[in-house]
Amino acid sequence: MKSNIRLLSKHRKFSDEFKRQIVNDYESGRYSVFQLSKLHGMSRSMIYNWIHKFSTFNEKGYRVVEMKDSSSKKMQELEAKNKELEAALGRKQIQLDYLEKMIELAKSELDIDIKKNYSTPQSTGSGKTKKK
Incomplete structure (x- = not known):
């Protein structure tokens, strides 16, 4: 069989x-x-x-x-690009922190609320709004 x-x-x-x-x-x-x-x-x-x-x-x-150099060269290029992207991300984070600090200052010193609050009444146009 x-x-x-x-x-x-x-x-x-x-x-x-x-x-x-x-x-x-x-x-x-x-x-x-x-x-x-x-x-x-x-x-x-x-x-x-x-x-x-x-x-x-x-x-x-x-x-x-x-050539093994070509593989290591590709790796170095990728690492350089990674550093460049991390630097760009760091710059954007600094910019974001700066803008948030400016919003905080506008609220505390100028009594202007820039961030959208869901509890604020809808604007009626160009007229003045009532302060709470």
């Missing part, structure tokens, strides 16, 4: 279109070979073979080598 059971092949077959898409993702700079191998669960050597076979930049006799 066991002779009728066929073992499933452990090798996956990929279409040329899929292989070209992987190579395009690598060449565009969106993903590194390491990221593609983790993303799709395949070996890096397989991806390097596809790059060698399908790459538009590849010339015969040259080896494709991914």
Whole structure:
């Protein structure tokens, strides 16, 4: 009875279109070979073979080598952008604190309520409003 059971092949077959898409993702700079191998669960050597076979930049006799500097450079660029965004957020927070302090001062010193209160009566137009 066991002779009728066929073992499933452990090798996956990929279409040329899929292989070209992987190579395009690598060449565009969106993903590194390491990221593609983790993303799709395949070996890096397989991806390097596809790059060698399908790459538009590849010339015969040259080896494709991914520089680790490019990954670290991308990381440095992302860290710089993160610092820039944090600085912008800090400036906005300072501006918000300043405006809230000005609203507080307007209320305490000038007796002007700038913040919307739900209990205040609706304005009747350009006439004077009654103070509480």
